[in-house]
Amino acid sequence: MTAYALLVSPSANRVYARSAAALTVAELGVLAETVLAGRLGAAQVEQLGGVEYVVFEADLDRAGIAQLSNVSTLLALFERRPADDGWLLRPVGLDRLDCLDDDLLTILKYPGKTNEVFTKLLVNVTVSACGSAHRMLVDRLRVLDPLCGRGTTLNQVLMYGWHAAGIDLDGTDFDAYAAFLPRWLKDKRLKHTAATARLRREGRTLGRRLDVELATSKEAWAAQDTVTVTGILADTREAAEVFRAGSFDAVVTDAPYGVQHGSRSGDGLRRRPLELLGEALPGWVRLLRPGGAIGIAVNLRTCPRADALALLVEVGLDVRDTPSYRGFEHRVDQAIQRDIVVACKAD
Known part of the structure; x- marks a missing residue:
């Protein structure tokens, strides 16, 4: 060696x-x-x-x-x-997946933004555990962030040239991302289409959606070699009504931390992370392909690791809890001790 x-x-x-x-x-x-x-x-x-x-x-x-x-x-x-x-x-010469300029990740600054290096770590660890991991260097995987905020995870998925989708209940965050991404693509002179519309299912309005299709070069656009981004303004507990079952290789999300800068005033969902996960996980699991993986960043002060793993087991997932997977705990600030929990769906 x-x-x-x-x-x-x-x-x-x-x-x-x-x-x-x-x-x-x-x-x-x-x-x-x-x-x-x-x-x-x-x-x-x-x-x-x-x-x-x-x-x-x-x-x-x-x-x-x-x-x-x-x-x-x-x-x-x-x-x-x-x-x-x-x-x-x-x-040693490197061969990175990154196919877009890194300011896609760094240009946006706002309170409560997840560190983009940690976001990349969370995506990597989750995808490495899933059954599609062997395809990550050669295919366009599909990744869902069901609590996507202003799109840090979506942008990291895009950096890898994969298809990204996200759901969030915050209209301000949805509007901010719907304005940012097309503007960024236009500034970079990348071929793309972008559209927003109402999201309706069975005669009722669930929210709004953003659909973006882009290519990393003019040649790729001409060859229809494109990447898609879907942003949904809706309740994450309705994720299974929005997307087709078994359509994602991985679900990657930064769960609500239950502290002021990570919560919206009056939004009980964001202040009770364990309750939210318990209600939303069945729908998220339904969206996973066989062999797919879920990776969730949690604040141990409001969502203890053992409790989060128990929820993953309850929905039929196989948790990853070896010493390596237990090595991600770290301090963010006085109110946040962050960790990662990962589990996989049976093949």
Whole structure:
């Protein structure tokens, strides 16, 4: 096996940066249990030349390098070889999935926005656990965020060139995203269509919908090689009435934290995360394809890990609770101790 050293990207969020190396170790641990099983050794944090790296051994082909290239915190990857006075580091060429400019993720700033690096981590960990993980480098997966807010998860899915869909009950967030994405695509001169309309089912109005279709180049547009985004303004408990059953590879969401900056005044759904998850999960599971995975970021102060996992078991999912999956707990602020829970639907 070859020895590697991963240089963790500096984060603009100083609190998250303090946890980044440990979260990288956990993310690599999940890869070692899933898409890189048997090819990726245990990772640890080590100082090389006074700089902190995450080091590990691996037996990687081109696809394996591509998998590592998308680790959420990765800035650079090196092969490392012993030398008389330390280590020699040889840069490894990366093969990222990213197909759009990264300001799609960073340009929007607003209170309560989820850190985009953590969003990428959440998407990666969830998709790695699902039955479609082997297709993630070559196909356009379909990912749903059933509590999508202003679209950070949707934008990360788009960055990977996958199809994105989201639901949220907040009209202000829906309008903000419906204005932002077409404007951004126009500024980037990317071929696209965008339309909003009422959402109706069986003669009643559920809400509104945004439909966007885009291509990453003029050639892709001409070849009808496009990516779709669907945004729904509706109650997430009605998700199964909006989308076709078994139509998503993964459901990825940042659950309400139940604190003031993550809640809307008077919105009881957002202040009772366990109650909301209990009511919404059956519909979310129905939308998953066989082998699909659900990944949920939770605030342990309002949604204990054991309680969240119990809800996932109640809806028939197989939870992932190995040490690697238990390695994502980290502090966001005084009111939020964040973690990730992941579970899979039977094939």
